[in-house]
Structure formats: structure tokens, C-alpha cells
Amino acid sequence: MITMSADAIKLLKEKVFDKSRWMQLPRDVVIGHDVFQQLPSVCEDLKLGKKALLISGKNTMDLAGNRVREILSGGWTIIPFFAEEISLPVIKEAEKAAADADFLIGVGGGRVIDTAKIVSYNLDRPFISVPTAASHDGIASARASVAVEGGHSSLQAHPPLAIVADTAIIARAPHRLLAAGCADVISNYTAILDWELAHRVKGEQVSEYAAALSKMTAEILVKNAPLIKPSSEESAWIVTKALVSSGVAMSIAGSSRPASGGEHKFSHALERLAPGKALHGESCGIGTIISMYLHGGDWKGIRESLKSIGAPVTPKDVGIDDATAVEALLMAKDIRPERFTIFDMGLTRESAEKLVLMLYKE
């Protein structure tokens, strides 16, 4: 009889048994021109029930939420709910409003979709993600980002059961939103470098598949950067696919690690210090240039790609002064401190000031 030593059993346990992971992925992904028409088929296909809470925003309810409501009105009862911000009180209100709903629909930008995602998770009801802008990679992810007292939380949630992304609507959104979505994807480059750094310094486990998918998504996007233009449905299509792919990478990893490193911590810090000035993806893009410089990579190449897409590359471009950006860089390490990144490698005020100035250099 072969017997195993206690050490061998421990190793086997670490290598095999403790590795079980539950990956949840979206089931129906419909991207294209005028695909709202397919919402009834999607709801029937997924057997979601007959009553839904539709969460949308101040602008997006008129732009798309009401249209979704109209399309589904033949066979479903749709209760509209305005989410003007993402906050715990709004989430609680939405949960009350969804008490007897069978499923949730989030129609809007990242904040609306994350709100619907959290409500869906808390009430254990399915949800459909209907992005009106290709501005963030939470469209398909199983994570939800929410500012909390003294920090920023990335909450575990369910991924949407379906994504219905109408490229005609997305193409009509202000170009700023599309460029922000590109920057959110481009930030995958430094998110992966930070993840690998955390592996080397802290022994954090890296999912090779999630990392490869995330990096490949950023590479394809950068390759297609010359095709990304305002008001173009082809651009909306390219960017939406990249955002879905990046979201899937997060689901594979079971965390936002493949798409969120130090550049995201900088973005969350900036949002705290200068709320509402920069879009999420915009500040992530600026953080990516700085992080890539610190990693010793091609930061000028990243800056050129962002510029060519029309994304901001300096704090000034988003109406934020340099001193605030310096503070955000210094604060970044304290946002979700358990996530080790390049900003934990001894960044000083003096170096932070130099890094911000560097953004303006030719």
C-alpha cells in the first residue's frame, strides 16, 4: 500500500483540492444594431418571470430605459426606478422597490449597472445588463464597485444573466464615454503587471487564463485604436466586445484583479478627492501612464494610444489640479490596502510630484 506523508497531503490539498473555483459567466450576450428588439426573446429564453424592476439614471431613462420598458410592455410588468447615484441608501430603496419583482434590468452607465447588480445579488434575482455607453468593463463582470466610508469596495456579485448592448445607442453617447471605456481596458496592462508583482512580492496567486485574456483584450483594443472614432457604430462594437471580454476575465479570476491594479486605486482616490470630475475610465487611463512608467514599460506608447482615442492624459485634461493628483497618488495605497501594487513600493511625495509633472512632458 502506498502511504503519503502529511507534507505530501498538504501539498496535494494546496495544489488540487483547495483550487476549486466557481466561475459564473453571462449566458446570453447580444451586441449589435437595434438589439433592444430582442429583449422579449432574451427574457423568454431565460424564463425570467413576468415582473421586473428597471433601474436607470437621470439621462439614461429617457435615452433608453423608457424604450426598453415599451418593448417589454406587451408581456411583462416593468417598474421603473431612478438611480441618480450609487450609494447604500439608493441600493436599499431599489431593494424595496424590487421586493416582488422576478428580475432586474439595469439600463445605463456603470453606476446604474452596478446598482442593479448589487440589488440582484442581495435579493438573489437574475439581472439583465443593458449598457447605454461603452464606458466601463462592469457591463459583464461579477463585481460591483461602490464607495464606502473611508475607502472603496469591490463587492462580489453575480454576473448579469444576459447583456443586451445596442450599438446604435452606444454610438450616439458622447465620445468621452467611449474613450473612457477604452482607457478602462487599456488599464488592464498595468493591472496585470501589478498582479504579477504581487505574486513575486507577496506570493499572491495569479490566474494565468484570466491574466492572458485581460492582456489580450487590451492588446486587441490598442491594435484597433485607429478605428475608434466618435459616433461610429463600428467603434461601439469594438469597444463593447473588449469590455465584455475584460469582464469575463474578472469572472474567471473571481476578483477584479485582472482589470484593476494601482491605476484603479489612483482612480478611486481621485474620485474621493475630486468627485465627479473625471469619468472612471479617464482617471484609470491617467493612472495607467504613471504606473507603466514605474513598471519600466512603454508609458509613452500607452499615452499615445490614449491620446489617439481621445482620452485625457493629464489631470488638467479633466479639470483636476496637479496637487490633487499628487494627493491621489499618495492615497492610492490606502484604498483597498490588501491589493498590493507598484504604489506600495515606497512612493514618496517628491516622486509623486515628479510623476505628475512627467505626464505633461513631450
Ligand SMILES: NC(=O)C1=CN([C@@H]2O[C@H](COP(=O)(O)OP(=O)(O)OC[C@H]3O[C@@H](n4cnc5c(N)ncnc54)[C@H](OP(=O)(O)O)[C@@H]3O)[C@@H](O)[C@H]2O)C=CC1
Ligand atoms: N463592476 C465593475 O466591474 C466595474 C464598475 N465600474 C464602475 O462604473 C462606474 C463608472 O461608469 P461610467 O459609465 O463611467 O459612469 P456613470 O455611470 O456615472 O455614467 C456617466 C454619465 O454618463 C451618462 N450616460 C450614460 N449613457 C449615456 C448615453 N448613451 N448618452 C448620454 N449620457 C449617458 C450617465 O447618465 P445617468 O445620469 O442617466 O446615469 C452619467 O451621467 C463607476 O462607479 C465604476 O466604479 C467601472 C468598471 C468596472
Ligand SMILES: O=C(CO)COP(=O)(O)O
Ligand atoms: O473598475 C474595475 C475594473 O475595470 C473594477 O475595479 P475595482 O475592483 O477597483 O472597483
Ligand SMILES: [Zn+2]
Ligand atoms: Zn475599471
